[in-house]
Amino acid sequence: MALAGxxxxxxxxxxxxxxxxxxxxxxxxxDAWSRGMLRLARAYVSTDDxxxxxxxxxxxxxVEGIDGFEGRSSLKTxxxxxxxxxxKKRGVRENRAIPWSSAFERQGGPSDxxxxxxxxxxxxxxxxxxxxxxxxxxxxxxxxxxxxxQIAAALAGLPDRQRIVITLRDVxxxxxxxxxEILDISAANQRVLLHRARTWVRARIEAxxxxxxxxx
Amino acid sequence: MKRFRCAxxxxxxxxxxxxxxxxxxxxxxxxxxxxxxxxxxRLDQFRAVIGVLGALPSEEDxxxxxxxxxxxxxxxRHRRGA
Numbered sequence: 001m002a003l004a005g006x007x008x009x010x011x012x013x014x015x016x017x018x019x020x021x022x023x024x025x026x027x028x029x030x031d032a033w034s035r036g037m038l039r040l041a042r043a044y045v046s047t048d049d050x051x052x053x054x055x056x057x058x059x060x061x062x063v064e065g066i067d068g069f070e071g072r073s074s075l076k077t078x079x080x081x082x083x084x085x086x087x088k089k090r091g092v093r094e095n096r097a098i099p100w101s102s103a104f105e106r107q108g109g110p111s112d113x114x115x116x117x118x119x120x121x122x123x124x125x126x127x128x129x130x131x132x133x134x135x136x137x138x139x140x141x142x143x144x145x146x147x148x149x150q151i152a153a154a155l156a157g158l159p160d161r162q163r164i165v166i167t168l169r170d171v172x173x174x175x176x177x178x179x180x181e182i183l184d185i186s187a188a189n190q191r192v193l194l195h196r197a198r199t200w201v202r203a204r205i206e207a208x209x210x211x212x213x214x215x216x
Numbered sequence: 217m218k219r220f221r222c223a224x225x226x227x228x229x230x231x232x233x234x235x236x237x238x239x240x241x242x243x244x245x246x247x248x249x250x251x252x253x254x255x256x257x258r259l260d261q262f263r264a265v266i267g268v269l270g271a272l273p274s275e276e277d278x279x280x281x282x283x284x285x286x287x288x289x290x291x292x293r294h295r296r297g298a
Contacts, residue, residue, distance in 0.1 A: 202261055
């Protein structure tokens with residue numbers, strides 16, 4: 001969204017266009033943000049079809065509510081808050097409610113891999129050193145594409161809250177301030193969830209490299 | 217300036233990348249990273265993960281019928297409002 005959104009005009013221009021019924025502006029917004037919104041919605045609901053409906057309902061609420069947008073947050077944050085609220089309601093109906101209470105402070109991270117990096121002795125495990133040269137870089141297309149598949153699988157294995165935060169931050173490119181505003185969580189909570197999620201994803205990739213060994 | 221152990225550095229990688237450490241802690245972290253190859257690697261790997269996440273292709277696009285419905289709702293809303 002950040003990337004696609006980079007080509008959008010400033011908020012006041014977009015909002016004015018929406019209010020005057022500029023359909024091209026609305027279409028541009030739909031095309032810039034809907035994919036990221038689908039990805040986010042999918043973290044709350046159980047099927048792709050549900051996610052499509054959530055995104056549709058969120059955009060309908062945006063269309064109805066744009067006259068009331070006061071600009072206290074960015075348009076992107078406002079739209080995504082509407083999306084999250086819509087998705088939560090839908091998730092409740094599907095019994096997939098994700099509580100954002102303080103409960104997650106006590107919740108541990110995923111139970112494998114990550115603990116290795118907080119061992120008493122503080123000595124990192126050996127394999128890192130050996131395959132760090134294999135980590136994907138933009139220049140290494142074939143490997144990067146395979147690692148992307150592994151990362152998608154790793155994301156799917158995360159607890160919901162961690163997946164939502166890492167999706168917003170690292171996949172969609174939102175700032176920490178935006179994530180805190182969209183999800184109504186503190187900066188500290190946001191960082192804890194993000195750190196656990198990144199640690200888990202990194203551990204999954206490590207496991208992948210250990211399994212496949214060094215690609216030819 | 218605080219001296220960090222590897223285990224502490226590992227836990228602070230995200231805070232460090234968020235630029236949310238206070239100055240003495242940031243300096244201590246950077247000093248540790250400058251002389252600990254393992255933690256330096258780990259930081260690189262964190263950055264690699266973030267880089268790949270940011271380059272993930274979208275699996276799904278808004279369905280054509282949904283997009284059409286939204287555009288027509290937008291038009292209707294404006295005809296009503298005008």
